[in-house]
Amino acid sequence: MSAPLLRVDDLQVQFFTEDGVVRAVDGISFDVREGELVGLVGESGAGKSVAVSAIMRLVESPGRIVGGHIEFKGETLIEVERGDDGESYRTDATIPDGELRERIRGREIAIIFQDPMESLNPVFTVGGQLREFIELNRDLSEEDAREEAVRMLREVGIPEAAARYDDYPHQFSGGMRQRVLIAMALACEPALIIADEPTTALDVTVEAQILDLVDELQERYDTSFVWVTHDMGVVAEICDRVNVMYLGEIVEQAPVDDLFYDTQHPYTEALLDSVPRPDETVEELNPIKGVMPEAINPPAGCRFHTRCPDAREACKTTNPDCRDVTDGVTEHRAACIKHDAFETTYEGSPPLETGSGGGFDVSLSGGETDD
Amino acid sequence: MSLLRYSGRRVVQAIPVLLGVVAITFTLINAAPGNPVEIMLGPSPNQAAVETLKAKYGLDQPLHVRFWKYLVNLVQLDMGRSIYYDAPVTTKIAQRLPQTILLMVSSFAFAIATAVPLGVISAKRRNKPTDHVTRIVSLVGVSTPSFWIGLVLILLFSYNLGVLPATNLVMPWAHPSNVTGASTRLGVLYVAGAHLLLPMLSLGTLQMAAITRIERSSMLEVLSDDYVRLARAYGVTERTILRKHAFRNAQLPVITIIGLQLTTAIGGAVLTETVFEINGMGRLIVSSISRQDFPVVMGTTFVFALVFVVGVILTDISYAYIDPRVSYGDQE
Numbered sequence A: 001m002s003a004p005l006l007r008v009d010d011l012q013v014q015f016f017t018e019d020g021v022v023r024a025v026d027g028i029s030f031d032v033r034e035g036e037l038v039g040l041v042g043e044s045g046a047g048k049s050v051a052v053s054a055i056m057r058l059v060e061s062p063g064r065i066v067g068g069h070i071e072f073k074g075e076t077l078i079e080v081e082r083g084d085d086g087e088s089y090r091t092d093a094t095i096p097d098g099e100l101r102e103r104i105r106g107r108e109i110a111i112i113f114q115d116p117m118e119s120l121n122p123v124f125t126v127g128g129q130l131r132e133f134i135e136l137n138r139d140l141s142e143e144d145a146r147e148e149a150v151r152m153l154r155e156v157g158i159p160e161a162a163a164r165y166d167d168y169p170h171q172f173s174g175g176m177r178q179r180v181l182i183a184m185a186l187a188c189e190p191a192l193i194i195a196d197e198p199t200t201a202l203d204v205t206v207e208a209q210i211l212d213l214v215d216e217l218q219e220r221y222d223t224s225f226v227w228v229t230h231d232m233g234v235v236a237e238i239c240d241r242v243n244v245m246y247l248g249e250i251v252e253q254a255p256v257d258d259l260f261y262d263t264q265h266p267y268t269e270a271l272l273d274s275v276p277r278p279d280e281t282v283e284e285l286n287p288i289k290g291v292m293p294e295a296i297n298p299p300a301g302c303r304f305h306t307r308c309p310d311a312r313e314a315c316k317t318t319n320p321d322c323r324d325v326t327d328g329v330t331e332h333r334a335a336c337i338k339h340d341a342f343e344t345t346y347e348g349s350p351p352l353e354t355g356s357g358g359g360f361d362v363s364l365s366g367g368e369t370d371d
Numbered sequence B: 001m002s003l004l005r006y007s008g009r010r011v012v013q014a015i016p017v018l019l020g021v022v023a024i025t026f027t028l029i030n031a032a033p034g035n036p037v038e039i040m041l042g043p044s045p046n047q048a049a050v051e052t053l054k055a056k057y058g059l060d061q062p063l064h065v066r067f068w069k070y071l072v073n074l075v076q077l078d079m080g081r082s083i084y085y086d087a088p089v090t091t092k093i094a095q096r097l098p099q100t101i102l103l104m105v106s107s108f109a110f111a112i113a114t115a116v117p118l119g120v121i122s123a124k125r126r127n128k129p130t131d132h133v134t135r136i137v138s139l140v141g142v143s144t145p146s147f148w149i150g151l152v153l154i155l156l157f158s159y160n161l162g163v164l165p166a167t168n169l170v171m172p173w174a175h176p177s178n179v180t181g182a183s184t185r186l187g188v189l190y191v192a193g194a195h196l197l198l199p200m201l202s203l204g205t206l207q208m209a210a211i212t213r214i215e216r217s218s219m220l221e222v223l224s225d226d227y228v229r230l231a232r233a234y235g236v237t238e239r240t241i242l243r244k245h246a247f248r249n250a251q252l253p254v255i256t257i258i259g260l261q262l263t264t265a266i267g268g269a270v271l272t273e274t275v276f277e278i279n280g281m282g283r284l285i286v287s288s289i290s291r292q293d294f295p296v297v298m299g300t301t302f303v304f305a306l307v308f309v310v311g312v313i314l315t316d317i318s319y320a321y322i323d324p325r326v327s328y329g330d331q332e
């Protein structure tokens, strides 16, 4: 198998707030291969958005990438090591800021944000913004970039694209704006598109249209995607492989079918139980019990043990890493000590009482916004 | 096109505002105790003389008749005659208005020209020394009254150093023969500038400080907006982000503040004119109120209201020019 397009290794991002250090992303690893659509799924606050913004070093202060290695097409987008003094610093292998901006941002990796209403600049025309990014990232003349912009608007299904080129964002609906942002991402012909909950702010019908559009375009352009979402329905519809995140860690990693039909982690199971599935009829949906703890003060041991229905005493002391749990039959990793791959005392350990208090509905569609 | 229509609508909307101003001032002045005739004729006047004078200035007619007459005359640019100066009010205002306009326009120009770059730099270097200095200076600026600044400036530059004049204004377009110390057009400009500098600083500092503060916070806010993050993610340089993607949006609250500052500036102009002994509208209105010179008070108030309304219309139009949501919303 060829080297992956993007490889994220032990990424750690922390926010240095007045209340203390928030370990928003705490050592996650995943990769994206060419032409693949990889999902990053979890509840709000799991650290998904922070994780993907670290890929292009777009984490904003007071956040900082304090560890890990991200490689894209053989280039080191970031490599942070801890020095002898305990301070983390970038290694020389990390490409400089200017080069990252010129060669990677937009050109190789593009991004689509969650809220299409806020992502376009209200004082410039839609076409003008599209043209600017195309011009910048594809070395086209202004005229060619303009033509390309109109073509892309047509491509993503904007009716009367040429006429709407000079319209302002407020003259577009939310769904249409998200189409524009998809056009923007594709028009720069990147190898990878990061989609940060791009359909969360849209209503269900529009979401379905956008997902269909992405499906179709992805095939045609053969672009890879990292798709951030909290919605298992979206995952089922478009992802090839999935990473499930909980409190800054990846707890399960599997191809989409295995994740749904051979679930290995109690958290994933809980997520799946909390949303309706077309393939199963259940009496009622089971929201996950309790609320996700704050990343500023995560529980010791397995971070999910405060809400896990399978939790036992042993879970309070061991924080499992994400490892292969199917003996290499499939690429399926999970971070849960009930599996044989972890040699722990789980079997003999007494069960924990968990999930007191009100239920917490993880997600149907929409509703949640902030990550 | 839509901008033009929007502007037209704003101008039309201003008419009732001006009408309201006239009505309120008119009522207030007439409700105030005492009348100019009594002041003119002293404590125990001859009854016949009172009647003649009242008839001369139309004070013997009922209020609504006088108000209607006033409006009809106002439309023809006739504001009546000043009781104290015994001259048409319009003539008096024409003498005084240029000084005040010069003072206000120059101090706003000074304020905007310094505050906008300062605010942007301050936002860009957030929490760095430049930012701290700017913030302290602007905080002091907004909390210092303009007349005090004026007095300190006079003390320093006129009294102690003797480099700048402390009184009066010279119009830059005046003829050299009417200006002491100047023999050429250029000389007039120089003298005018020297006279203008201190009053401009004293009136403009408050504006500058207020605009700097809003410019900074507005830039900071815009810089964390999604479309700025998006531009950054697409490889746009920080410089272009600052100048293009963030700057324009950030000016919207700034424009609003500039519009609001116009009221403070009018009040400040009255004080500044007093401190620097400038014969402008501010001093005219103050002295006319104490003399109960009704027509002049009415006239000057109206002109100040007009200046204010024009200023507000200008801010509204610039707002619409920057933000397409305003001018386009007008079409629907």
Ligand code: SF4
Residues within 6 Å of the ligand: A265, A266, A267, A302, A303, A304, A305, A306, A308, A309, A310, A311, A312, A315, A320, A335, A336, A337, A338
């Ligand atoms: S390790 Fe324990 S607490 Fe964590 S997911 Fe597995 S069973 Fe639940």
